[in-house]
Amino acid sequence: MTSPGIVVEGVRRAFGEVQAVRSVTLRASAGRVTGLVGPNGSGKTTLLLMLASLLAPDAGTIRIGGVDPVTDPHAARALIGWMPDALGAWNSLTSRETLVVTARLYGMPKADAAARAEVLLAEVGLMPLADAPAKVLSRGQKQRLGLARALVHDPQVLLLDEPASGLDPQARIDLRVLLRRLAAEGRTVLVSSHILSELEEVVDDAVFLLAGETVDPGRVAAASRRARTWRVRLAGAEASVAAPQVAVALRIDAAAAVVDRRDVLVAFDSDETAASALRELIAAGLPVAEFAAAQGSLEHTFLDLGSGVPPQAPPSPALPPTDLPTGPTSEGASE
Structure with missing residues (x-):
């Protein structure tokens, strides 16, 4: 330990x-x-x-x-x-x-x-x-x-x-x-x-x-287990064409396969369900070029905890006086 x-x-x-x-x-x-x-x-x-x-x-x-x-x-x-x-x-x-x-x-x-x-x-x-x-x-x-x-x-x-x-x-x-x-x-x-x-x-x-x-660890764990969205992309197919094919292969309502630019978005309630869905897409003969979570687990958990938006870059805080050897603050060019 x-x-x-x-x-x-x-x-x-x-x-x-x-x-x-x-x-x-x-x-x-x-x-x-x-x-x-x-x-x-x-x-x-x-x-x-x-x-x-x-x-x-x-x-x-x-x-x-x-x-x-x-x-x-x-x-x-x-x-x-x-x-x-x-x-x-x-x-x-x-x-x-x-x-x-x-x-x-x-x-x-x-x-x-x-x-x-x-x-x-x-x-x-x-x-x-x-x-x-x-x-x-x-x-x-x-x-x-x-x-x-x-x-x-x-x-x-x-x-x-x-x-x-x-x-x-x-x-x-x-x-x-x-x-x-x-x-x-x-x-x-x-x-x-x-x-x-x-x-x-x-x-x-x-x-x-x-x-x-x-945040209580139990609440964090519960948030991380909730359904999250996955991106599906079929090789050589526009998302508008791929969406109904994905819906048929997964036996879900057509409205549950959402077009987002080049991808089709589908929600799964667990990683295991997502893995099973990938097997079904392949078994149906669909040319799956990409299959990945739309959000990382940290972002998914953070959003589910209730803020609703990802954290943004904070303004630089003013530091209190200190005897640590840090030197004076100065402005510089930005990349």
Whole structure:
């Protein structure tokens, strides 16, 4: 059984009369990637700030690798690699200098800091820009630099808020591979993202937040089991032509086979029912070119939990003052 790297029990946090986090209880295990899923305003960023020891909870307890970030923030920060959604950069420093300075702020000897910077620049694909000032980096390149800074002291717990924001498709693939490797090395990885298709590819577990509260696991399980829509595409046939053929083969009402651009949409109440339907389509001699869920399980579960729309990219939050070596926030070009 994997040990919990993050344990949160009954945590609450308010800002004046606004209850940002009402009741959050979760566990994120070492050696696994845990996704934090919720709409705007659900409390994800506030929770991450508390986990990073940048905000104190009004009630409840937090443990990071067994350490209380409220009573012993320095010990907690030694364990944490924190990547906020908009970390910014020191504009006058190069990417290499940024990482060296960050490592030095964590107490690393100069030679070790320089060596660590080289490793991380290669890891996140910034070696060609190692000596470019941070002010010329695009949004996605600054995200990669932010991830490198989060990793500079070899943390055991990673808190990543929208790490894929601004990344191009190849960089997102590289990020997924890196996160899976970091988890395989025994680290605890907690990722918040509004891009549910990206989370789907990388997470082992998911925690859902709605209105500042963690959703009961039983409710999540029930939502994930409800009927979802699948896409069917027949080779060489327009969807308007394929829809009645699909309906006849599956012995369903014609109205249940819905045309959506090039595809036919059909709802099935379980994965097993969908697998059986695929066998029936093939047995009927239909040239099935594509048969796939229209939504990933995370998005399907999220929508069923009641928000009705996928979460959208949140605005970059203003961070409170901190003595963590993060550097000043700055504006940069966007990809």
